[in-house]
Amino acid sequence: MPSLLPLVTVLTLVGAATCEQLLASHFSGQVYTLNLTSAGSKYNLSVSSVITACGGLPSWLTYDAVGKAVYCSDETMSGTGSISSFSAGTNDVLTVIGKANAPIGGVANTLFGGSNGRGYVAIAHYQASKVSTFKLPITSSSVPQQVFTFTMNGHGPNYARQDAPHPHHVVLGPNGSFIYSPDLGADQIRVWSINHTTGNLTSCPSYMVPGGTGPRHATFVVVQNGARIVMYVANELANTISVTALKFPSNGACPTFQPLETLSPFPNNATAPIATWTIDQTSGMLDFVDLHDSWGTYPRTFSINKAGTLLAVGDQTTANVAVLAINTTTGEVGATPVANLRLGTAGHPENEDGLSSVVWAE
């Protein structure tokens, strides 16, 4: 769905080695592998390979570093959607392993469950108001293992965007035992516990957020030397970031939620596409650092490499990937991109076209 999404980058202090392969998807039906080469401080981002795959509207890529596989959701909005998996073969050319029919409107996916955490995939379906799961591997005869369909009475406060439940993300919690799905239409974070053996999800009570918040993406950080799990949610409709502590009963039962703070990503009325924050390692609360350009319009997606040295931002409408350096000591993001590459055709503001997803393949 269209949005100008404030990006929260989580600042980490880690080593220096960088991996230099990225994957990107384009709503016109392409999935790319990109090479980021560097010589000293000079970087060059180039297309290594491109395939037409992942149905009519590729929207989201998950990279499985262990299985050297890629899972792509298709946001096709009517008829039948799909889920595809690719292997990253020699010279990083992607080949399709499997493609199965799925509900429409796939906008995000995550691997979960099984003995290795890679036994199943869960998918958020925005237009279908559903979350589905599939057992892996995906084949042409795969059918969903479970489909959760959500309904609500009437509209939410944002009449245009909250006509129905719209799950926009599925994300695995820090220890892999629960899946969370911000529902932009229904103003809640949906939660499931995972049965690792069967891959079945069991619904937990949702975390309800104020009407009109429109939660879109969630991520988690563990602070207090492991004692506190904190959830950060980017709220698309309210244009805020909320910080919430999670509590887990010792019997493995569903988490409860304690709101800590809700912030504007734009202090002092400034606006910019990327906001950075430091995380207090005791409370998990955020301190504003800086705002940055995204070097294109409609930043939809971003990914930080494992070393914490590079931030790749995917701008939807201008269909470009901008790579920005991160100072691992200060967390500061570089003023100008080290590389910037247009992929395929540019999109149109408010349309579901242009670049959809970028991730580091490492």
Ligand SMILES: *[C@@H]1O[C@H](CO)[C@@H](O)[C@H](O)[C@H]1NC(C)=O
């Ligand atoms: C960047 O890489 C591409 C593809 O390998 C190559 O054609 C181009 O000349 C390189 N650009 C620079 C500035 O090295």
Ligand SMILES: *[C@@H]1O[C@H](CO)[C@@H](O)[C@H](O)[C@H]1NC(C)=O
């Ligand atoms: C991209 O990098 C991979 C791995 O280093 C290499 O095999 C491939 O040839 C590169 N692609 C291009 C177009 O240079």
Ligand SMILES: *[C@@H]1O[C@H](CO)[C@@H](O)[C@H](O)[C@H]1NC(C)=O
């Ligand atoms: C997982 O499902 C299996 C089969 O239904 C059941 O025997 C087992 O107790 C479940 N595990 C948990 C942790 O609920």
Ligand SMILES: *[C@@H]1O[C@H](CO)[C@@H](O)[C@H](O)[C@H]1NC(C)=O
């Ligand atoms: C998993 O859930 C489905 C329905 O959601 C159910 O039909 C199936 O029996 C469950 N499988 C196990 C092993 O519990």
Ligand SMILES: *[C@@H]1O[C@H](CO)[C@@H](O)[C@H](O)[C@H]1NC(C)=O
């Ligand atoms: C994950 O957290 C839940 C809730 O605290 C706990 O029951 C479970 O044992 C944990 N799992 C792992 C693998 O640590």
Ligand SMILES: *[C@@H]1O[C@H](CO)[C@@H](O)[C@H](O)[C@H]1NC(C)=O
């Ligand atoms: C932000 O903008 C509003 C509306 O224009 C104004 O009332 C407010 O004083 C501004 N705040 C700051 C900190 O500049």
Ligand SMILES: *[C@@H]1O[C@H](CO)[C@@H](O)[C@H](O)[C@H]1NC(C)=O
């Ligand atoms: C990171 O920032 C520190 C403090 O400003 C500076 O001393 C250091 O040179 C920077 N590192 C890089 C790689 O730019």
